[in-house]
Amino acid sequence: MLHNSRVVALVLATVVAAVTTAFLSLVPEVAALGLLVAGLISFAATYLLVYVVFEFLVFREIGEIYKVLNKMRKKDFSFIEEGNAEDVSNPLKKINREIYNYGINRHKEIEDLKKLEAFRREFLADVSHELKTPVFAAQGFVHTLLDGAAEDKKIRKKFLKRAARSLDNLDVLIQDLLTLSQIETGEIKMHFEHFNIVNTVSDVIDQLENKAERKDLLIRFDKPYKDPIFVYADAERIYRVVMNLVSNAIKYTDEGEIVVGFEITDQKVEVAVKDTGVGIPPEHLKRIFERFFRVDKSRSKEKGGTGLGLAIVKHILEAHDSKVSVLSTVNKGSIFSFKLPIGQSTAEMEEDARREMELMEEEEYD
Incomplete structure (x- = not known):
């Protein structure tokens, strides 16, 4: 590289x-010594000038570009950690910066792909394990019956009940997987409406009260809510959210x-489950919000x-x-909470509609 810049210079x-000496030789007043001095000065x-320009502004930047490309070819992205805060007024430096940015993006894509691949392997292993448990259980009960226990x-009745329970668990797992997949792909659309969140939570408490009583647990509101609290959300999906949070609280x-x-x-409106x-x-x-992740896998299996x-x-x-927020202390408990936009009652919506009609009529009159 140095050799090339020196040769060019x-x-x-x-x-x-x-050229300078030839041009000055046409002037009669310029002596031979003057021609020699002028030639040497112009040469030097x-x-x-050319050496400095090519060495520091051209060849060095080209060398940096080559280094970056060479590392990218070898899939070595360690240069990204070094940073690049140089001035980009030089066009070659701009090219180097573009290549550098491309390297950063490529590195991020590779890291994301690695994470997705690891997630895919873990997810497939988890799904296989979760599906295997109820299938093998039902299979064992059925084969036992076929071998003469029927x-x-x-x-026969005992084993059929157990097989049915295993298949029910399998159905719940498949439905949850389908629900999760449909939400992620946007197949399930949220239907927003104004509804009373107090009634929704009350329905959940009524539904899970027997489950809590079997463990001698109490489910209650933190205080009496005589007045409704309206939110604007998908009532069915929020019911599912509260049901899952309260059910988990009972389970653990x-x-x-x-x-x-x-x-x-x-x-x-912030809803909190403590x-x-x-x-x-x-x-x-x-x-804890990852699929199939369990803090204590052995205890979680027992709890279903x-x-x-x-x-x-x-x-x-x-x-x-x-989003759902979590505050938790080991052996003391957890608080799961989330926020929803405040909604309106039917009377409030009717009042707003009436006011809009009045404004429209006033505008037409004016």
């Missing part, structure tokens, strides 16, 4: 010196209570569930431009 300097000045009515609470409360702030359960370790908080409940909660709330 030498050739150009020689040409410029020769041109050589230095002759005993008591055993061995004693105490589950409390649901509301708080209205900045045109938002339990006195086992809590979640801090290192697992970021992963598909491992998709919180993932569905996350995606439903994201479709509402909201």
Whole structure:
């Protein structure tokens, strides 16, 4: 590279010196010594100028571009960590910056693909494991019956119930997978409406009350809510969200209570589900909304569930431009909360419609 810049500078300097000397030789007043001095000065000045320009502004930048391309060819993206805050007034530096930015984007794409590949492998392994459990259980009960146990009515009924329970669990798992997939692909559209969130939560509490009583747990509101609290959301999906959160609270609470409360702030209604359960370790908080992720896989298997409940909660709330927040302390309990836009009652909507009609009539009259 140095050799090339020197050769270019030498050739150009020689040409410029020769032209300058030839031009000055046409002037009679210029002596031979003057021609020699002028030639040397033009040669030296041109050589230095061309050398500096080519060496520091051309060949060096081309060398940097080559280094970046060579590393990218070898799939070495370590140069990205070095940063590049150089001035980009030089066109070659601009090209180098573009290549550098391309390298950054390519590196990010590769990292994302690696993460997706790891997620795909983990997801397939989890799905296979989750499907295998109920299928093998039902298969075992059916084959036992086929091997002769069906002759005993008591055993036959007992095994058929267990097989049916396993198949029911399989159906729930498949339905949750379909729901999650449809939400992610946008096949399930949210139908927004104004509804009373207090009634929704009350329905969930009524539905799960027996389940809580079997564990000697209490489900209640944090205080009496005599007046309705309206939100603007998909009522059916929000019912599913509250159902999953309260059901999880019951599942991971061995004693105490589950409390649901509301708080209205900045045109938002915050819904909070608090339990006195086992809590979640801090290192697992970021992963609890992943599909099939369980803090304690052995205990979670015993307690049942598909491992998709919180993932569905996350995606439903994201479709509402909201998110679920978690505060948890191990062996003390957890608080899951989310916010929804405040809604209007039927009377308020009718009043707004009446006012709009009056304004339209006034505009027509004017």
